[in-house]
Amino acid sequence: MPMKAVLFANTDWYLYNFRRALAMALQRVGYDVLLISPPGPYGDKLRALGLRWEPLPMQRRSLNPLRELALLWYLTRLLRRERPMLVHGFTIKCAVYGSLAARLAGVPARVNAVAGMGYVFTSSHLKARLLRPVVRGLLRLALDGPSARLVLQNTDDVELFRSAGLVDPAHIRLIRGSGVDCAQFAGISRQASEDGVPRVLLASRLLWDKGVGEYIAALRQLRSQGRTVHALLAGTPDPGNPAAVPESTIRGWVDEGLLNWLGHVDDMAGLLGSVDIVVLPSYREGLPRTLVEAAACGLPLITTDVPGCREVVSDGVDGLLVPVGNSDVLAQAIERLQDQPEFARRLGDAARRKARTQFDERIVIQRTIAVYAELCDMPADSDESSV
Template identity: 85%
Template structure:
């Protein structure tokens, strides 16, 4: 049985879905990964996975280019004849599903991690695109032979209220899964330093990840005489209209507000070297960074918004602050600095929650169960080692 996994970057496939792809192979599936070209394609191939580039431009609105992409996908699927196509993110879900329908693919699974730029940005461009994208989603994602995987209960309610997909075809699977044992092994490896609490924000460097509020909170703490070491990991995402300009980030560095680490491959080691992880995002599917940090036993500070509150229960395994509120964020950071016992308690509880709810074995098993719903149960293998 063959499955095609389609994402908008090869980086996403490598970092978030390679465990799923390898589990599918072990379960007896033939797996093809497709995405726009990039350096992680060769890394996927080095793992023994089959990967092919497709001519997709994430920000393109050119009708001819988009039709060419759709036709490319249709021809690819007709050639490969998979049993199932699994698309990740809204654009891949829509295009992959439309192509699958045209190519006669028997089953379609789509995973939408958050509502994305079109649904959360107040920009005029995003608001104009919204009804178009809604219409395409209704056309592409529906049908008895399709399932939609969402990562948090808020998005489930939103899709149901909007009538985008039949409620009976929505499945809630929290996150893309994290190897909790790998991250737990790096806990408490903080190197010797100057005694300042090390606070990390790790994400794509987008305004809607709360970067403006994070920097404002650091400024407020400095004015209060509260010295911390703020770290920023990640790079601007040129394919996203909400990307923070690199010049702005370098300005923060010159102002000595943050240490910018750029792209970090070894997140487990980085998380083992810090004291607190923050993510003041405006909305998420289910943020992997928070789950990875939780697996390390770190206290978390994030916003009380969809996705983030799936990972953190305020005062239980982290702290929640109002969205776009730098003052509350600064207060939460200072609270953990001034109360190490609270920070340890929250971190311990976060580790337990990560292992019991967000481990990759749980997520992969639930995903395989969705595949089995759509494929012949007699021929749809389930990996017994999970």
């Protein structure tokens, strides 16, 4: 009988874009896989790939105790019905709810992947500060125990969880990112700008803490200096996140002539092949996939010297690091890459080499399956070609 694993995320978009390769690799090495998330348009895309996916009655921003208890009970009943050997939760809310439900349902093993500390731990808003001790206590309950493993994406978060006493350090595993098919991105053909003006891209969920405001301020500064760049913004506001940038604000920037807003982009390889510089002035990350994809394309990167981002970029080696919240230095970094194309090319070449050796999805999938094998008494598959 095949080993059954449940992968639980807070959006079907996340499962499709970040974990479908893992789910399909698990199937190939003998797992029966069930994907669960709130409903959305990507559920049918997952099913079209031959994966099982079920929607959940979950609201990401809900703080209603009755609704949250109902969700926990729903998850518990689902896990009792499915009887998996392992539940793997992604993001803090899914880690907490998935682990609590797994305990109640008698699931033998729990794996939790927390990509960054999330709104509750990074925001200074009153609501976030009030929720912090509650979430901290729930995390201890969810992450504790010999049959649990916590997967973190960067060394800063490893140290943070260790120092906070949220989990036994022996149960922490470092796996850098969710993995990128580097061969797909390395194989794209880069298109030269027709007018020779560099094309600069910020691609992310449109949240203030992704550094969108600093990007806009840097573009204004460049324009005030008579600099010309083709600035692009890809992504959509996330209404489930309190830090979402209002769409009206974005349209105002477009009307101001600062940038071209592309909205949601499915073909990231095609988009990255059409730009010259990628920036991500984020306040904190787990490990940003956009930077890894851009690195795999051989693009020069500019990002902030913060957890997650500095896992991808070493300053002056494979990209440029700038202080968080500093639009002046961000503008100067864009100027430097514009004025020094040979330096920019060297950074991009080094970024490509690093992406292939550290962040390729084959590496991530193998290490994830090895974590499962620790808990489920199933041998880890060491044949790289199988994943």
